[in-house]
Amino acid sequence: DAGIxxxxxxxxxxxxxxxxxxxxxxxxxxxxxxYRQDPGHGLRLIHYSYGxxxxxxxxxxxxYSVSRSKTEDFLLTLESATSSQTSVxxxxxxxxxxxxxxxxxxxxxxxxxxxx
Amino acid sequence: GQQVMQIPQYQHVQEGEDFTTYCNxxxxxSNIQWYKQRPGGHPVFLIQxxxxxxxxKQKRLxxxxxxxxxxxxxxxxxxxxxxxGTYFCAGRGYGGSQGNLIFGKxxxxxxxP
Numbered sequence: 001d002a003g004i005x006x007x008x009x010x011x012x013x014x015x016x017x018x019x020x021x022x023x024x025x026x027x028x029x030x031x032x033x034x035y036r037q038d039p040g041h042g043l044r045l046i047h048y049s050y051g052x053x054x055x056x057x058x059x060x061x062x063x064y065s066v067s068r069s070k071t072e073d074f075l076l077t078l079e080s081a082t083s084s085q086t087s088v089x090x091x092x093x094x095x096x097x098x099x100x101x102x103x104x105x106x107x108x109x110x111x112x113x114x115x116x
Numbered sequence: 117g118q119q120v121m122q123i124p125q126y127q128h129v130q131e132g133e134d135f136t137t138y139c140n141x142x143x144x145x146s147n148i149q150w151y152k153q154r155p156g157g158h159p160v161f162l163i164q165x166x167x168x169x170x171x172x173k174q175k176r177l178x179x180x181x182x183x184x185x186x187x188x189x190x191x192x193x194x195x196x197x198x199x200x201g202t203y204f205c206a207g208r209g210y211g212g213s214q215g216n217l218i219f220g221k222x223x224x225x226x227x228x229p
Contacts, residue, residue: 035219040221041221042122042204042219042220042221042222043159043204043206043219044219045216045217045218048216058216059117059218090158090159092159104149104161104164105149105159105161105206105217106161107158107159107160108158109157109158110158
């Protein structure tokens, strides 16, 4: 498996609190992605990054922000968590992406986030 | 926006039966990828199809990409209990945000021994 570590693996928190999820890779891949997975919705892209400090919105970006200060780390922040953000969050990496590459994505083990 | 539809949502088969899942895009795709997610696990890349009409095989799995590059299928011959999981297709459009992968909702396969 690709060297991707997500932390924490599980988290329970209350509505209105800030939450930060971390994705760390050891593959030196340029592209990193955050997805959420919900029953009946499959995988939906939240934000992605195509380099250090280069990020863009995905399909379901409202309520989320991201940062990438180093190649190996991609952070996802919920500024004020809501119950609708209860989900399983997956980080993925790829060597290339967007319209410039056909590389597969490699996924981390996921973070199960519950917001009460 | 670009959409990728996948059917069926669920499929229950007896071990040894065949299984097929279908993927249809609202727009022409530059390529399509297939992933498998075991229960409790993360998606794992299976294969990528790029050319119109392309057919690829991996042991008992056969992947096809339509001539118009708007549909794809995954066929499993003689299913085994190890095939259990959810199979996702993911289509990539052309350029800009259309170049991001759009995942279908997946087909959940259960296999009865």
